[in-house]
Amino acid sequence: MSRDIVILTPNGRRVKVHCTADTNILQLLEDVCAKQGLQPNDYDLKHHKNILDLTTTVRFCNLPNKAFLEMVEAEKKRVETNVTIGLTLNDGERLTGDFSPNISLYDLIMTLAPNELQHLKNPTISYMRQEVIGVSALKDKSLRQLGLIAGRAILRLLDKTEATQANVSSIYRRIKTEKPENDLKTSAEQTYSDSMNANELCKPGPSNNKDKTVPKILDPVKLIQKEKEQKEIKSEISKSDEIETVQNVAVHDKNSLTELQETITPCEPPQPLMTQEILERRLKIEDEVTFIGSQKAIAFMQPDGNEEELSDLPDDFYELTIEEVRKIYHELQKRRIELENTPMLTSTKREEFAQQETASKLNTYKNVVVRIQFPDNIILQGVFNPNNTLEDVQNFVKEHLQVQNKPFHIFTTPLKETLDPKITLLEAKFVPCVHMHFKWLEDNSGPPYLKEEIYSKKTTNDAAYILASKYRAPSRRKLDDSPNSSQRSSNETSGTKQSKVPKWFKK
Template identity: 30%
Template sequence: MATSLVILGDNAARITVKVNPNMTILNVLELACTKWKVDSNNYDLKYHNKILDTTSLIRFTNIANNALLELVPVAKSRINSPVGIWLQLEDGSRLTGEFTPNQSLWDVIQSILKENAANYDSPAIIYTRMEIIGKEQLQKKSLKDIGLVGGKALLRLLNKSESVEQAHVYVPPERKPKIEESSQRLGHRERSPIDQSNNLGNLEKLKEEVQQNQETTDINIPPKTEAIDTCATNKTIENKDKKNKKDINPKLSDEDLNNFKSTIKYLDERETLLFDMMDGTFVTYKDEGDDFYEPTVKDVTLVMRDLKSYRSQLEDGQLCTNAMRVLQKTQNQLNLLYQYKKCIVRVHFPNRLVLQSVFKSTENVSDVISFLRKYLVDGSMEFHLFTAPPKIILNPEETLLECGCVPSAMVHFSSMTESDHLKPELREKIVSANQASIAAYLVRKERAKNSKTTSNEVPHDEAQQNPGPSRKSNQEIKQKPKWFKP
């Protein structure tokens, strides 16, 4: 994911712009034009000889970190036109209106809902992967800030409070600074008095941490007069951190998992569960420093190793024909079928509800479609399933193994109607995303246990019934062929 981009100007000058995944190309263009003191309406951004859409997010542009973008002038100056907004409420109804790009999201809500806007204590607008929660944030964000400078767009309005403590929230761990051994950079050398003083400082910090934590009192601290290696001190700290992490996050036993499985109420015999995709999926993004992207000696070594192995495969590898590729693909599918008898399929609906179920690897996509019909409001409606990205519509006549849905897959539901497709009574049976993940883990664990038992069994009967090819007898060898003439 890109965190900084390099913009190339008209006079070959380059500037670096800090970005985040939820920024639009228009925001990046405005930041670059502000530094050069030019009008952003007269320029566009080009990446790989392609003009970027100003309304698209960085998340969906597939731009790498530190990528080079080119600032090019436009043939006609960009003019902000009215934006058609469809506001979808929680009950599924949609209200429309036209607004200018400079109007805030709160103005959009007030002008469309009018008096009903007071019913939302904590309004939230959802557009693509962006969530703007709270009245203050909605007043600060304009339609132009989220990339809407023309055309039409659909916004979802919810009454959602941003709680301080959320369940199942993923918080990325703090990045540890990169530590290089002195022998890798400068070779073996004697340590200076400054290095020794740093080691003694690290030792004092370690001693204070050990005194605070009574569980790690068995660590032997050498005297200060001796010169201590930095690597040994760092290993001691890492071992202590690992021990603390094990104490905080203990592993669940099989009995606990089985008890947890008994508490889950499945919808049918296929262990089907329904959960909300937005349950506990909030991720806080944190920009890394420039030193994070600097390669180390270890990184370069791994890259060289991969390049050598890839080159040896190209030079010494066997040339494959089309028939050999088909045979290899069939062999890989048979290996998957032998290893995974069942697969986990999650069907993602447009209202962000996910239906998780277990199917056999040999079942067709048509079986999945017929299975979904009993949970739809209109069982006779026409719809299709597809995977993304890129969007590939699944063929109903193919098996899940042939479609690449083994051992697990996330497929999307698509139809011509825009209303809620699932039955209303299913909302009362929604489980948390954590329960669905543990249920999928139990299926994978049971599948791995069955594969181990089948692989450990030795088929003695088959070996006796199908013995290897025996050697030809001497009489058969001595027999001369009819065409042989001495």
């Protein structure tokens, strides 16, 4: 959405600048200074009493259309410094470096990740709400044009095809659907038109006209009778159509009664049959899968068909209804009241709550399902104890590798992090399940990753998912036997005993 902004210069002139919501404040200042022959490093932009941040965009400055800005002298002359850039890749790895604001995005990528650019068809840099797509656009765009002249920023390198790029050239509008009119409306319109025609016919005309028309006399009783007759005829036609459809179904299929019962009765009765089948398969799932080692290890391939991306939705889809706004408002009120009523906690209390959380997780989840995805899309799944360490997981992976002497590491995405092998799965917050990735430390090494026997003993995706849901399901232990409930009851009884009646209440 484009907008106009008026800027008052130090020489008293007002300059009108045409911009968009993604235009940087620095770009506005530089455009005005270029027109008036001023140095942009000596001035700032001021809106009412606030000095605007030059690194932000118009969208995030709360500037209305035709806003009035003023150029004021800066307290200190701005000096360009290097910008610390963190470039996030597709696999979650982040590369950092210091660059000058005048460097192009293409040169930035070539210095940080020169090998990644060769594998991308449509390299795209994403920053905030801005996207720079294509090699030519990356060469023309610099960090200064993104508003980065100091500080730190995170850029993301993507590979966006034309199919996944947003189609913003056309505006989506709501399709007009013709709604069927009611019988009363049509009859009322007919009577109105008839009366209008009758009035037109009754108007006196010139005496020279040879054709004389006789005016029609309308009877309201007859009109009401006609409307009732039309309604009765339509109801009879609809009943006859229903009888014909039922007869046709009975002729074509002998078992039509059961189908009609299924359509008339709600869909709740067949639901327990499906759950019963799933439960039976879940109980016998260990006979269906093929275990390849300890920790109930299995291997299966990731499905090739990725989920279809959501199609572009019209703008009306994102408009909130009155009920949705009320629900959001009530939730915010409830959250505010909870935050106001929560007492201040000391460090010891926080540790106690953390210990209670870990104890509750240990009571609810007895197993942890760990999945390790390899670059060839095969997934190794194992079942562990929450108290097992990440070193146990590494040893588990090492047992199934074809070459066990090669160094490797496993990590989670996004924000790829090196994990301490001494911490437990519970401390790493991997309960009840975690999805990890495998990578060789040597860049030249590649497939095969697992043993050849494992590739021949793969299980199906459905069986693997059912097995994982079986072992990561919460246990049926009762949490009422925990020591916290006994402590609370003892505290409550002691509090009631210690409560005394005040003196002024006594006689």
